[in-house]
Amino acid sequence: MIKRFFLLLLLISTSAQAEYDFSQPLSLEQCLDIALNNSASVQQAGANIEEYRALLSEVQSNYYPKLSVLGYVTPMFTVEGSALQPTVTRKFDLGSWGPSTRLESLLAMPIYTFGRLEAGENAARARLEVEKARLREAQNLLKVEVTKFYYSHLYATTMLPHLEDAKKLLDEVEEKANEFYSASTGKVTKADLMKLKYGKSEVEKYQLTAAQGATLALSALKHTMGLADDTPLKLSDTKIPKPPGTLSLEDDAALIEIAKLNRPEWEQIKHGLEAASSLRKSEQRANLPVMFIAGQFEHSWSPTRDDTKNPYHFDEFNDMFGGIAIGLQLNLDWALAKAKADGANAKFLQVKALEKLAITGIPLQVRKARSEVILNHEKVALSKRSRKAANKWIVFSAAAYQSGTGEVKDVLEGLVALLTAKRDYYEGILNYYISNAELQYAIGK
Numbered sequence: 001m002i003k004r005f006f007l008l009l010l011l012i013s014t015s016a017q018a019e020y021d022f023s024q025p026l027s028l029e030q031c032l033d034i035a036l037n038n039s040a041s042v043q044q045a046g047a048n049i050e051e052y053r054a055l056l057s058e059v060q061s062n063y064y065p066k067l068s069v070l071g072y073v074t075p076m077f078t079v080e081g082s083a084l085q086p087t088v089t090r091k092f093d094l095g096s097w098g099p100s101t102r103l104e105s106l107l108a109m110p111i112y113t114f115g116r117l118e119a120g121e122n123a124a125r126a127r128l129e130v131e132k133a134r135l136r137e138a139q140n141l142l143k144v145e146v147t148k149f150y151y152s153h154l155y156a157t158t159m160l161p162h163l164e165d166a167k168k169l170l171d172e173v174e175e176k177a178n179e180f181y182s183a184s185t186g187k188v189t190k191a192d193l194m195k196l197k198y199g200k201s202e203v204e205k206y207q208l209t210a211a212q213g214a215t216l217a218l219s220a221l222k223h224t225m226g227l228a229d230d231t232p233l234k235l236s237d238t239k240i241p242k243p244p245g246t247l248s249l250e251d252d253a254a255l256i257e258i259a260k261l262n263r264p265e266w267e268q269i270k271h272g273l274e275a276a277s278s279l280r281k282s283e284q285r286a287n288l289p290v291m292f293i294a295g296q297f298e299h300s301w302s303p304t305r306d307d308t309k310n311p312y313h314f315d316e317f318n319d320m321f322g323g324i325a326i327g328l329q330l331n332l333d334w335a336l337a338k339a340k341a342d343g344a345n346a347k348f349l350q351v352k353a354l355e356k357l358a359i360t361g362i363p364l365q366v367r368k369a370r371s372e373v374i375l376n377h378e379k380v381a382l383s384k385r386s387r388k389a390a391n392k393w394i395v396f397s398a399a400a401y402q403s404g405t406g407e408v409k410d411v412l413e414g415l416v417a418l419l420t421a422k423r424d425y426y427e428g429i430l431n432y433y434i435s436n437a438e439l440q441y442a443i444g445k
Helices: 002-018 028-040 040-063 116-182 190-227 253-264 264-284 335-401 407-443
Strands: 066-078 078-081 087-092 097-110 289-303 319-329
Touching: 028 040, 028 116, 028 190, 040 097, 040 116, 116 190, 116 264, 116 335, 116 407, 190 407, 253 335, 253 407, 264 335, 335 407
Parallel strands: none
Antiparallel strands: 066 097, 078 087, 097 289, 289 319
16 A cells, blocks of 8 residues: 555656656746646645545445345254254264354445434535645645745846856956055055955855855755756746836735635635534434334354244244344434534634634735735835946946055945845845735735
8 A cells, every 4th residue: 555655656746747858947837837736745735635535435425325244154063853842962973063154144224314414424525625725725835935946046046146246356456456565556555455355255155155045945946846856957047037117916905805715715714614513513413313224134054953943933053034124223422422512613613713813814914915015126126226326336436446546445345335235136026026926825826
């Protein structure tokens, strides 16, 4: 069984990866598609659906007839005569032994359970719908994670060329500073040279951090997509794309209405309440009888026993009996029934509490996500202006320094301002895409 399970997972993984050529760069949409087909979290949610579908079938099986059969063969010594005769002879010698066979069968089917079975079926069916909604929730959450790691990788790879440009600029400035210092012009001091070395080491530190961040983000993306870490994954985007210049979003009220229609949590709560209510009803009726129809057949035979023909004499060795009956079965356990009913009621109250949280929590999540999209979009615009100003600053300060009219401090401060502005700009773009994905998740799309 375990081998079959792992073989199934292997086949699923192989089929999902076989749809794409990993030697070619993949877009975000392709990465999302692979993740939805190959992610372990989605597969687990799908397996939960099958588990509860099997549970529903198990409950529904109570509607069908049940057949129980018992048969056996045993050695039996010879007995001549019966309880209706004055003398009975028993023989135990080796030649007096023979077989004794017996067959018992009972075919029974419930025909009325006073609503208990129907309530149990409704509970199982509603619980199955809860798991289907949880699958949608897992898929939506997976999309957010894939989007986050996809753009995080692009953010790091986008910063690397800018850091390399900063290092080249510092190399040029350092070379010029060494010339001034060697010429003893007095324009450059030993402290200025140390400042430049410090600046270069800081830039190199940022380069290492960015390179490591790009690698880790790509590994996290592969993991989220359900791929092995050695999969040669390439992205079709080489740097993080610019967000739209103008932002068009519906207002809070409209987005909240969309969330009411699309969030899978509402389906979970709706069907969860139905499942808990039906389960409570089923357990409350546990002490009611079950009406059934049954058919019984029994047959026994032993050649070493005399067969008595009197119908009023019970003969367990040579007899045949059968019949059909309608009856009631009653199993009374008030303490157990009450405990199970209380447990089902507790589940109902738990779902009701979740409903209260969702009524206020989901609109809050939508408003928060929408405001963050707007905020990050505005930050990108502001950072863009800061980047332009910092770029002019470093150009002027570097040119002035190389001509001998500027100071090292101006170059370093300008470079720090430029790198900070670029980091804020691209980080704002990253946060915009992440917050936009979280907004889509918040409204259930």
